[in-house]
Amino acid sequence: MTIRLHDTNARQIRDFVPLTAGCVSIYLCGATVQAAPHIGHIRSGLNFDIMRRWFEYRGYDVTFIRNVTDIDDKIIKKAAEQNRPWWSIGYENERAFNDGYDVLGCLPPTYEPRATGHITEMIEMMRGLIERGHAYEADGNVYFDVRSYEGYLELSNQDLDDLRQPSGDNETGKRDKRDFAMWKSAKPGEPSWETPWGRGRPGWHLECSAMAHKYLGSAFDIHGGGIDLIFPHHENEIAQAKAFGDDFAKYWVHNGWVTLSGEKMSKSLDNSVLVSDMVKQWRPIVLRYYLGTPHYRSMIEYSEEALREAESAFARIEGFVQRVVEKAGGPVEAAAEVPPAFAEAMDDDLGVPQALAIIHTTVRQGNSALAADDKEAAVARLAEVRAMLGVLGLDPLDPHWAGESDRGEDLHGVVDTLVRLVLDQRQSARERKDWPAADAIRDQLNQSGLVIEDSPTGPRWTLGPR
Secondary structure, eight states: OOOEEEETTTTEEEEOOOSSTTEEEEEEEEEETTSOOBHHHHHHHHHHHHHHHHHHHTTOEEEEEEEEEOOSHHHHHHHHHHTOOHHHHHHHHHHHHHHHHHHTTOOOOSBOOBGGGGHHHHHHHHHHHHHTTSEEEETTEEEEOGGGOTTTTTTTTOOGGGSOOOSSOOOOSOSSTTOEEEEEEOOTTSOOBOOTTOSEEEOTTHHHHHHHHHHHOSEEEEEEEEGGGIIIIIHHHHHHHHHHTOOEEEEEEEEOOEEETTEEOOTTTTOOOBHHHHHHHSOHHHHHHHHHSSOTTSOEEOOHHHHHHHHHHHHHHHHHHHHHHHHHTSOOOOOSSOOHHHHHHHHBTOOHHHHHHHHHHHHHHHHHHHHTTOHHHHHHHHHHHHHHHHHHTOOTTSHHHHHHHHTTHHHHHHHHHHHHHHHHHHHHHHHTTOHHHHHHHHHHHHHTTEEEEEETTEEEEEEOOO
C-alpha cells in the first residue's frame, strides 16, 4: 500500500514517504478572518479533511495544524469601517469559520493556532534571518531580502527578474521592491506589539513559517492550501523557513477553487456564496457531497443545477441505506475494510471521483440484491458502502449527521400525518382496482415534491430532489 500525492513543487504525483514511519504531519493555511466564510473557503478545509481521514484509515497517526490569520490589512480596514475593535472582527468570523467546518462534518484540527498568539516565535525567526543576512530592518519594518535566497520562486516556477514589481507599495526602506514585509511598523490607530525594532504588527507570510516550526518542527510532511496561495504566500513561507535553517515541507498539495461564472469566488469580487446561507437552503451533508466529491485539484463551477444533481445523486445512496436498514431490522455496521478498488482510487492522489464511482456501483449491486430479496447480500453491500462513505465523511448513519433528521421533526410529523391520509385514499383506490385514481394521487404527490415508493411494508414517502 502506497499513497501517492501530486506535489506542486515537483509538478508530478509522488509516492508518499513520511518523515516518521506511521505518522503524518500536515500544515494547512486556514482562514483569514476578515469576513464570514463562503463555500470556496470551506472547500479547502473539507478537501484536507478527506485527506486526513484517508491517512487515518490507512493507519497513520495524523497531526493536523490549521492556522487562523487574525490580524492583517483587511481586518484592520474592516474594523475602521465598522468602528469596531479589530479583535472583535476576527473573533466573530473565526467562530463563523468553525461553525462552517463543523456543520459540514470536518474533524477538528489537532491544533488551531492564531497569528497574534505567536509574536514571540515571529520575533525569534526574524532575529535569526537578520543574523544570517536574509532580512533587514528599515524604518521599523523588517523585510526579507528575496535575492539572498537562491531557491526563491521555485514553487511557482517563476523568474525573479521577470517578476512584476508591486504597484502602489507605500512600505518604506526596501532595498528591492520585490522584497516582502515580515513585520510592519506601527501606524496610528493600528494594533501593535513591541519588538527589538520598535512596535509593529506581523506581515502576512511570517506567521505560517513561525507556527509550522513551533508545532511541527523544522521539517514536516505536507503543506496545503488553495492554488491562489502558491504565490506569494507559500513562496514567501518557503524562503523564510529555509533561510532560517528549516527543511520545512516535504510535499506541497494545493486544491482548486470554487468559481462562479468562471471567476474565483471572492468577497472582493462580490460573487461569494456564504456557507451560512447555503446550509439554510441545502442539507449540510448534500453540500459536503457537492464540495468534497470532485477531485481536490479540479475547479468547481458553482450552480444551482450542479447542487441539485449532487442532491439527487446522494439521495440514491441515502435511499439505499434506508431500505437496507429497514430490511435488516436495524443498523448495519460498516465493514472493517473498504473494497480494494475504492482503496486503489484513494491511494492515487485522493481520487475521490473514481472512489465515488465504486460507491455507486456497490449501491446498484445492493439494490439488485434487495430486488431479489437477498437480505444477506444487501446487508454486505451496505456494510461496504458505509465503510467507503465514512472515509469521505458522508455516512448518513454517522452520529454527526443524526441531527439532520432531528431538525424540523415536529413539522415532519405534521406532514407525515397529512401524507398518510392521502396515501390511505390511494390504497383504497388500489384495493377497488381504480388504477387511474391511484395513479392520479401518486402523480399529485410527486408534483408537490414527494417521492412515493411502494415497499413490502406499505407505501413510503420521501422528499424528492428540489
